[in-house]
Amino acid sequence: MKKPRVLVADDHPFVLEGFKKLLEEECELVGCVEDGRALVEAALRLTPNLIILDISMPKLNGIEVAKKLRKQLPDTKLIFVTIHADAAYVNEAFRAGASGYLLKRSAAMELLQAVQAVMNGNFYITPIISKDLVTALLKLGPSRLTTLDDLTTKQREILQLVAEGFSAKAIAEQLGVSHRTVEFHKAKIMEQLDLHTTADLVKYAIAQGIVTTS
Numbered sequence: 430m431k432k433p434r435v436l437v438a439d440d441h442p443f444v445l446e447g448f449k450k451l452l453e454e455e456c457e458l459v460g461c462v463e464d465g466r467a468l469v470e471a472a473l474r475l476t477p478n479l480i481i482l483d484i485s486m487p488k489l490n491g492i493e494v495a496k497k498l499r500k501q502l503p504d505t506k507l508i509f510v511t512i513h514a515d516a517a518y519v520n521e522a523f524r525a526g527a528s529g530y531l532l533k534r535s536a537a538m539e540l541l542q543a544v545q546a547v548m549n550g551n552f553y554i555t556p557i558i559s560k561d562l563v564t565a566l567l568k569l570g571p572s573r574l575t576t577l578d579d580l581t582t583k584q585r586e587i588l589q590l591v592a593e594g595f596s597a598k599a600i601a602e603q604l605g606v607s608h609r610t611v612e613f614h615k616a617k618i619m620e621q622l623d624l625h626t627t628a629d630l631v632k633y634a635i636a637q638g639i640v641t642t643s
Contacts, residue, residue, distance in 0.1 A: 432457045433548050436477040438468040438494075439510075440486050444533070448481060448510075451540050465489025466603075469497055477505060479544065484511045484518060487593060488603075490639050493585055495525035506547045510536050513638055514558050529553035577637055580618060585639075587614045591627065592634030 435456040437448045445461045452458060459475045462468045464487040472480060472494075480498070484491040495507055508529035509522045522530050528547040531539050532555050543553040580588065583604070590600045597611040604611070615630075624630055634640045 433478040433544065434459045434475070435479045435481060435544075436460045436462070436468070436471055436475055438462045438465070438480065438482040438486060438491075440464060440483070447537070448540070451537065452481075452544070455541055456544065463487070465491065465494045468494050472498055472502060472505065476502060479506045479508065479548065481508050481510055481540075481544075484509060484513055484522065485638055485640065487640075488590065489586065490589060492521050492525045493582070493589075495522070495527060496582070499526035508540075508543055508547055508553070510540065516558070518638060519554065519558065523552075531555035532557055577639075579621065584614050584618050584621075587611060588618050588630060588634060589639050591615060592631045592640045 433456050435452055436459055437445060437452070438461070439445050439448070440463045442463070445463070449458060449461070456479075459477050460471050462471050466488045468480070468482060468486070469489065482491045482494060486494070489497075491509060491511070498505060498507070506528045507526055508531070509527050510531055510533055511518070512533050514532055519530050529543045529552065531543055531553070535555055535557055539553075539555055543555075546553040577585065583606075586604065587600060590603065595603070597608050597615070600611045601608045619625065619630065622630075622633060624633060631640075
């Protein structure tokens with residue numbers, strides 16, 4: 430059986446090295462990247478069979494990456510490997526197009542199993558959280574990230590970059606829009622989320638897992 434072509438993304442180099450060692454015998458590693466925007470670019474260029482990614486990544490989080498790639502690379506499978514065990518994140522990942530979800534603390538034991546399951550057309554959720562997941566999702570009802578989902582794609586991108594400390598000018602350059610457009614979107618985001626300062630935006634982004642404090 431032909432080895433799946435795999436692209437790996439994580440913002441911690443030692444995690445990438447660990448993934449390489451786990452996957453090198455069973456998969457063809459076509460690339461490793463350390464932020465969400467680099468992942469989108471590499472995925473479109475390399476068209477891998479499988480992408481292994483985190484939720485919390487610089488510049489563009491994994492959920493937004495998945496949403497961007499779902500339409501452009503519908504045949505590429507996605508496995509999230511993350512620290513987030515909350516059912517809301519699992520829900521968001523699969524809604525965004527994931528086929529697998531496991532935690533970093535168990536990746537050494539589960540990653541190859543997850544890859545095999547996903548490449549065989551199945552879904553994989555780590556047993557660490559799957560036992561209680563159905564009950565949790567039933568209690569959860571509509572995603573608790575619904576307010577975040579009400580933002581446009583551009584607004585979510587700007588929210589993440591603001592929370593990561595980029596200036597409006599730097600964000601405008603990255604997204605190819607004007608400084609005024611960034612300021613307009615930032616103001617609308619704060620209005621929609623009922624937030625009043627940039628610090629509030631940062632706290633909100635951290636609470637939602639868009640950025641991390643590490």
